Amino acid sequence: MADSMISQPLAGWGKPDLDLSGADWQSSSRGAGDVQIAFVEGxxxxxxxxxxxxxxxxFAPDEWRKFVVNARGGAFDLT
Known part of the structure; x- marks a missing residue:
């Protein structure tokens, strides 16, 4: 796989093109899930x-807060 494909952010909508190559990725400690997050340049x-x-x-910080609130409220649950 080409190095240029590694950790390419899906930016747009006024978001910066962040360099994620040195990001400190964190996984959930609650078990199941494939999601990792990193805090980079705000x-x-x-x-x-x-x-x-x-x-x-x-995500901008305000978008992240909305995402987390909705996820905790079950907005993305498959039922």
Whole structure:
């Protein structure tokens, strides 16, 4: 796989093109899940830990708060 594909952020909508090559990726300590997050230059990057070469989503802090509140409230549950 080409180095240029590793940790490419999925930016846009006014978000910066962050360099995630040295990001400190953190996994959930609650068990199941493939999601990792990293705090980079005031933004939150999220990626799939099983496919770290895939693009990462980039959240501004206010977007991240809304995402977490909705996730905790079950907005993304499959039922």
């Amino acid at each position: 933004f939150i990057a999220m990626r799939n830990s099983e496919h770290p070469e895939s693009p990462s989503l980039i």
